[in-house]
Amino acid sequence: MMVLPLFLWLFTAHCTFSSIFPLVKRLRWLLLSIFILNLWASVDFLLALRQVAMLIILILAAHLLIISTPTQDIVAALQWWLWPLKKIGLSTERLAIRLALVMDSVTVVQNLYTEKCVPNSKNPIKKISDTVTALLTQILLYAETTPLRTLEIPDLQSPPLWQWIYILLFLILIFMG
Numbered sequence: 001m002m003v004l005p006l007f008l009w010l011f012t013a014h015c016t017f018s019s020i021f022p023l024v025k026r027l028r029w030l031l032l033s034i035f036i037l038n039l040w041a042s043v044d045f046l047l048a049l050r051q052v053a054m055l056i057i058l059i060l061a062a063h064l065l066i067i068s069t070p071t072q073d074i075v076a077a078l079q080w081w082l083w084p085l086k087k088i089g090l091s092t093e094r095l096a097i098r099l100a101l102v103m104d105s106v107t108v109v110q111n112l113y114t115e116k117c118v119p120n121s122k123n124p125i126k127k128i129s130d131t132v133t134a135l136l137t138q139i140l141l142y143a144e145t146t147p148l149r150t151l152e153i154p155d156l157q158s159p160p161l162w163q164w165i166y167i168l169l170f171l172i173l174i175f176m177g
């Protein structure tokens with residue numbers, strides 16, 4: 001709770017609440033099911049509400065990270081964190097670049113989904129299949145017409161020593177709670 005005001009200040013500096021509302025709206029059924037399951041398991045309304053609030057804060061943090069950090073920096077950070085997996089033969093460069101490209105593609109697919117036309121059919125199964133078919137057609141057309149782009153990855157460097165203080169503070173807060 002001590003970090004929440006700082007997080008909200010950072011969030012309002014980089015994002016608007018209207019940009020996060022569609023994300024939370026799309027997750028409304030997940031949030032409702034988590035609330036009901038936690039309410040059923042613990043029979044504590046405040047605990048169930050707290051779990052949903054923590055998930056919303058996690059969504060806000062992920063959105064803030066994606067909005068405020070360039071793709072190249074995310075790739076470099078992923079490579080640095082995944083470096084130990086090189087010892088077992090995993091190509092961390094390819095994995096990090098694929099994750100970054102997926103993050104970029106998600107926003108494009110979301111825009112294609114919101115711009116799609118809704119088919120006129122009374123049969124719900126036919127309506128769903130027509131919507132999926134139209135969306136996949138748009139995605140394939142986008143993939144074929146989009147020019148290739150290069151992604152420059154900065155050199156892998158350890159984070160500065162002062163940034164490790166954040167991790168230590170969060171660990172202390174977690175263990176104190």
